[in-house]
Amino acid sequence: MTEKPHVSVKDLHVNARTDSGRMVEIIKGVSFDVAPGEMVALIGESGSGKTTIALSLMGHTRTGCHIASGDIRVGDNAVTSMTSRQLAAFRGTGVAYVPQSAAAAFNPSKRIIDQVIEITVIHHLMSRSKAETKAVELFRALGLPNPETIGKRYPHQVSGGQLQRLSAAMALIGDPELVIFDEPTTALDVTTQIEVLRAFKSVMAKKGISGVYVSHDLAVVAQVANRIVVLRGGEVQEEGDVDQILNEPAHDYTKDLLNAFKPATHVAQGQREADAEPLLEVHELYAGYGPTKDGEPVAKVLKDVSFKLERGRNLGVIGESGSGKSTLARAVAGILKPYRGYALFNGKELGAGIKDRTKEQLQKNQIVFQLADTALNPAHSIESILARPLAFYHGLRGAKKERRVIELLDMVRLPANIRHRLPEELSGGQKQRINLARALAAEPELILCDEITSALDTVVAAAILDLLKELQRELSLSYMFISHDLSTVEAICDDVLVMLQGEVVEALPASEMSQKAQHPYSKLLISSIPKLDTGWLDRVDADPVFAAQMADR
Amino acid sequence: MQAGQAVLFWKVLRRGFSLRQSFISLYLLVQVSKRLAIALLTLVIVSFAVFFATELLPGDVAQILLGQAATPEAVAGLREAMGLNEPAFHRFLFWLIGLTHGDLGISYANNMPIAELIHGRLTNSLKLAGVTTLVSVPVSLFLGIGAAMWRNSPFDRMVSVLTISVISVPEFMVATLSVLIFAVWLDWLPALSFGADVGSFSDMLRAYAMPVITLSCVVSAQMIRMTRAAVIETINTPYVEMALLKGASRTRMVLVHALPNALGPIANAVALSLSYLVGGVIIVETIFNYPGVAKLMVDAVSTRDLPLIQSCAMLFCVSYLSLITLADLIAILSNPRLR
Structure with missing residues (x-):
C-alpha cells in the first residue's frame, strides 16, 4: 500500500485500574492501519479489548481506563495528544460512533430527530x-419506513432494527471521515440483522467513508469488512484480508474461532420407536400475560401450540424475539400457567402451574435460564446453590450432600474446589455450567434450555454444547432447546419447531431444515443466517425469492 | 355554545391533535386521574386513622374540661351536650361530612371555630414554607447538579462535606447557634420572629432570615444528595456516553441529556423534603417564637383539644399528599414512555 492510511494506530497501550486499585494492562501494544474508504473489522471474544480500542480511536476510554502510551492518528488529527476541547470538536465530525445497543x-x-441532528447543533x-432535510435523506438511504415522520417519534416507539439504522443516521449526519461500528447487529434478530447490514453497507460504499467494525461474529464481518484484525487478551493475534483469514488462517486462535462456526451435524442418540410413549406431549397450549378477562389474559402470546418430544431426542424451538419461544419454555416449566390446553409428561397430565404439579414432576422437568448472572444468587456460594435442589428433591444432608456437589461439578467439568466460591468470582462460561449443574442436581429427564448459549462467546458456547451432548449420552436426558441461533439448534437438536407470533408455523427435522422448509417464514429465517462467505450478502440480495419475502415484511 | 361553534371547536381540536396524540393524552388523563384517586383514597384512610387514634388518647374530655372539682352530673351533662355519647363511628361520619363542607368543628379549649384558629397560623406557616422553598430549592438543585457534573472534584467534595455535616447537626443546634451569632453577638437580626409586625420588605427579610436559614439547612441537605445521586445515575447511562461521543460539552451532557431523565426522582426528593415544612417545623417555630400550625398542634395536644388535633393532622396529611402527588405527576409528564 503506497497510499497514506486514513487511520493509524501504533503500539497502543491502555491501562485499567481495578476495584482494589491495582493497574492492569488491558491493551498490550496494538498496531493497525485503516486505508481511506476501507472497512477494518476488530474480531475477538468479550474481554479481548476490541471495544476499548474502538473507543480509543475517538480519544475516549471508559471509567477507570486510560491510554497509557501509543499513537493514534485519524486523518490529520493526533488523537492521543488532543485536549478535551479539541476532542469534543473532533468527535461527531472527524469520527462518529454507532453503538452496540441503539435502544440504550x-x-x-427526547424525540429521535433531535438526537439524530444533535451533532450538527x-x-x-x-x-x-x-439538518432535518439531510436526516430525512439519510433515513431514506438507510431504508427506514416513513422517513419524513419517523424522527418525530420517541425511541420506545420504533423497533430495535429501526433504532439501529437511526443510530447510523445519527453517526453519518456530520459527514465523518471514519465511522466506528460497535457490534451494531449483535442485539438484533437474524432477519433484522440482514436488513441493517445491507443498509450500512450501501451507505458506507456510497459515501466512501472508512470504517472500523467491532464484532465477535465472523460471518457478519465477512459481509462488511475488507480486512480483519483478530484480537485476544488485548493483543493482535492475526491480521489479514477477509479471504485470507477465512480460508487460510495462520494463527491457532483464528482456527478455533472458525471451527466453533462449522456446523456440527448432530446424530440422534435415542432410537425412534413408533409405539413408544413420548416424554412430553403438548396439546393445543394457549398462554399469555397480564390481567385476566373472561378467563383469558389480555396479552395473548402462545396460540394453539402442539408438539411431541420423544425420550432421548432433542427439540429445538427457533423464531425471532417476541415469537413466544421463551413463553413456551415458561409454560412447559409451569412458571406461567397456560389458560387453555394441557401437557402430558410420561403419559400423565402435567399440572398447569408449579403448585399443581407433583414433586416428581417438578424434579423430572428442569429449566436453565439464559443469563446465569441473574439466575444464580450472588450472595450464595456455589455449594449452597447446588445443595438446595439436592436437599429439596433428594433430602441429602452433610457428607453425602457434599459428595454429590463434587460429583455434579465433575459432570460439568469444573474442579471441586470451585464450590466455595461466589458466582461473581467465576467466568461467564463457568457460571453457565453451574446453572446447568443446578438443573442436573434434580436428576431430571427433560431440561428446558432457554437461550443458554446466547450470552456466551462463540468458543465458550461451542464447549457448552459439547458438554450438553456428553451429558445426554451419560444421563439419557432430553433437551428442549430454545434459541434464536439456528446453527446452535442444528448442532444439538433432532427436530425443530419454527415459531412466529406465538404459533408454530412448521416442524422440521434439524438435519434437513433448509431443504425441507416449506413455510415462507422458515425459509426467510434460514436464508437470513450469515454464512462464512464474503459474497453471501450480495448473493442473498440478488435472490428474487428472498427479496420478495423481505418486501412482504 | 352554539352548534356551529361546537363543530368548529371540535374541528380545531381534531386538527390540533392527530389521532395518535389524542390517544396518548387520553392515556395521560387516565394516569393523572388514577393518581388523584389514589391520593383521595389515602386521605380517607388517614382521616379514619387520625380520628380513631385521637379517640384512643387517655382521659375523658368532659372531665378534663370541667376540672377535678366537677360533679359527675355536670360531666355527664357536658358529655351529652357535646355528643360524646354517640357511637364513635357516627361521630366520625359527622366529622368527615363536616370536613368535606369545610366545617372543621369547634375547638374544645376556647369554643372558637377551628377554621378561624387555623387560618392565621396556616398563613404564617405557608409564608415561612414558601420563602424557604424559594431559597432552598434553587440552591439545592444548583449544588446537587453541580456536584454531579463535576463529580470527585474539590467542589463535589466540599458539597458532600457540607451536606453531611448539616444532616448530622440537629436543627435546634443550628437554630440556637444562629440566634447566638446573629442576634446576640452580632446583633444583626431580631431573635424572635413575630409574624405580625412586619412592616417593610427589609423588616420581612430580617424577621424571616434566621428561621429560613435554619429550615433551609434542614431540607436542603437531603435534596442536594438525592439530586446528585439521581443525576449521576443518569450520567452513567449509554445515552449520555453517546452524547459525549457526539462531541457534546459536559454542560450539554448533564443539562440536556441527563437531567430530563432524572426529573422524576428529583421531584420526589424535593417533595419529600418540602412536606416537612408544614408540619415538622415545631422546633424552629418554638425557638423563634413563630406562630405557625406546628405549634398550634402541640398546644392542642397539651389541652386535649381533639377537634383541633384532628384538623391539624388532616392539614399536614393534605399538604404532604399534594406535594407527593405533584411529584408523581411531574415524573409521569417528564417521561415519554409513561406519557
Missing part, C-alpha cells in the same frame, strides 16, 4: 431545517 444509546426522553454545522 438513544435518550428515552453541537458543532454548528448547518441550520436546523437543513
Whole structure:
C-alpha cells in the first residue's frame, strides 16, 4: 500500500485500574492501519479489548481506563495528544460512533430527530431545517419506513432494527471521515440483522467513508469488512484480508474461532420407536400475560401450540424475539400457567402451574435460564446453590450432600474446589455450567434450555454444547432447546419447531431444515443466517425469492 | 355554545391533535386521574386513622374540661351536650361530612371555630414554607447538579462535606447557634420572629432570615444528595456516553441529556423534603417564637383539644399528599414512555 492510511494506530497501550486499585494492562501494544474508504473489522471474544480500542480511536476510554502510551492518528488529527476541547470538536465530525445497543444509546426522553441532528447543533454545522432535510435523506438511504415522520417519534416507539439504522443516521449526519461500528447487529434478530447490514453497507460504499467494525461474529464481518484484525487478551493475534483469514488462517486462535462456526451435524442418540410413549406431549397450549378477562389474559402470546418430544431426542424451538419461544419454555416449566390446553409428561397430565404439579414432576422437568448472572444468587456460594435442589428433591444432608456437589461439578467439568466460591468470582462460561449443574442436581429427564448459549462467546458456547451432548449420552436426558441461533439448534437438536407470533408455523427435522422448509417464514429465517462467505450478502440480495419475502415484511 | 361553534371547536381540536396524540393524552388523563384517586383514597384512610387514634388518647374530655372539682352530673351533662355519647363511628361520619363542607368543628379549649384558629397560623406557616422553598430549592438543585457534573472534584467534595455535616447537626443546634451569632453577638437580626409586625420588605427579610436559614439547612441537605445521586445515575447511562461521543460539552451532557431523565426522582426528593415544612417545623417555630400550625398542634395536644388535633393532622396529611402527588405527576409528564 503506497497510499497514506486514513487511520493509524501504533503500539497502543491502555491501562485499567481495578476495584482494589491495582493497574492492569488491558491493551498490550496494538498496531493497525485503516486505508481511506476501507472497512477494518476488530474480531475477538468479550474481554479481548476490541471495544476499548474502538473507543480509543475517538480519544475516549471508559471509567477507570486510560491510554497509557501509543499513537493514534485519524486523518490529520493526533488523537492521543488532543485536549478535551479539541476532542469534543473532533468527535461527531472527524469520527462518529454507532453503538452496540441503539435502544440504550438513544435518550428515552427526547424525540429521535433531535438526537439524530444533535451533532450538527453541537458543532454548528448547518441550520436546523437543513439538518432535518439531510436526516430525512439519510433515513431514506438507510431504508427506514416513513422517513419524513419517523424522527418525530420517541425511541420506545420504533423497533430495535429501526433504532439501529437511526443510530447510523445519527453517526453519518456530520459527514465523518471514519465511522466506528460497535457490534451494531449483535442485539438484533437474524432477519433484522440482514436488513441493517445491507443498509450500512450501501451507505458506507456510497459515501466512501472508512470504517472500523467491532464484532465477535465472523460471518457478519465477512459481509462488511475488507480486512480483519483478530484480537485476544488485548493483543493482535492475526491480521489479514477477509479471504485470507477465512480460508487460510495462520494463527491457532483464528482456527478455533472458525471451527466453533462449522456446523456440527448432530446424530440422534435415542432410537425412534413408533409405539413408544413420548416424554412430553403438548396439546393445543394457549398462554399469555397480564390481567385476566373472561378467563383469558389480555396479552395473548402462545396460540394453539402442539408438539411431541420423544425420550432421548432433542427439540429445538427457533423464531425471532417476541415469537413466544421463551413463553413456551415458561409454560412447559409451569412458571406461567397456560389458560387453555394441557401437557402430558410420561403419559400423565402435567399440572398447569408449579403448585399443581407433583414433586416428581417438578424434579423430572428442569429449566436453565439464559443469563446465569441473574439466575444464580450472588450472595450464595456455589455449594449452597447446588445443595438446595439436592436437599429439596433428594433430602441429602452433610457428607453425602457434599459428595454429590463434587460429583455434579465433575459432570460439568469444573474442579471441586470451585464450590466455595461466589458466582461473581467465576467466568461467564463457568457460571453457565453451574446453572446447568443446578438443573442436573434434580436428576431430571427433560431440561428446558432457554437461550443458554446466547450470552456466551462463540468458543465458550461451542464447549457448552459439547458438554450438553456428553451429558445426554451419560444421563439419557432430553433437551428442549430454545434459541434464536439456528446453527446452535442444528448442532444439538433432532427436530425443530419454527415459531412466529406465538404459533408454530412448521416442524422440521434439524438435519434437513433448509431443504425441507416449506413455510415462507422458515425459509426467510434460514436464508437470513450469515454464512462464512464474503459474497453471501450480495448473493442473498440478488435472490428474487428472498427479496420478495423481505418486501412482504 | 352554539352548534356551529361546537363543530368548529371540535374541528380545531381534531386538527390540533392527530389521532395518535389524542390517544396518548387520553392515556395521560387516565394516569393523572388514577393518581388523584389514589391520593383521595389515602386521605380517607388517614382521616379514619387520625380520628380513631385521637379517640384512643387517655382521659375523658368532659372531665378534663370541667376540672377535678366537677360533679359527675355536670360531666355527664357536658358529655351529652357535646355528643360524646354517640357511637364513635357516627361521630366520625359527622366529622368527615363536616370536613368535606369545610366545617372543621369547634375547638374544645376556647369554643372558637377551628377554621378561624387555623387560618392565621396556616398563613404564617405557608409564608415561612414558601420563602424557604424559594431559597432552598434553587440552591439545592444548583449544588446537587453541580456536584454531579463535576463529580470527585474539590467542589463535589466540599458539597458532600457540607451536606453531611448539616444532616448530622440537629436543627435546634443550628437554630440556637444562629440566634447566638446573629442576634446576640452580632446583633444583626431580631431573635424572635413575630409574624405580625412586619412592616417593610427589609423588616420581612430580617424577621424571616434566621428561621429560613435554619429550615433551609434542614431540607436542603437531603435534596442536594438525592439530586446528585439521581443525576449521576443518569450520567452513567449509554445515552449520555453517546452524547459525549457526539462531541457534546459536559454542560450539554448533564443539562440536556441527563437531567430530563432524572426529573422524576428529583421531584420526589424535593417533595419529600418540602412536606416537612408544614408540619415538622415545631422546633424552629418554638425557638423563634413563630406562630405557625406546628405549634398550634402541640398546644392542642397539651389541652386535649381533639377537634383541633384532628384538623391539624388532616392539614399536614393534605399538604404532604399534594406535594407527593405533584411529584408523581411531574415524573409521569417528564417521561415519554409513561406519557
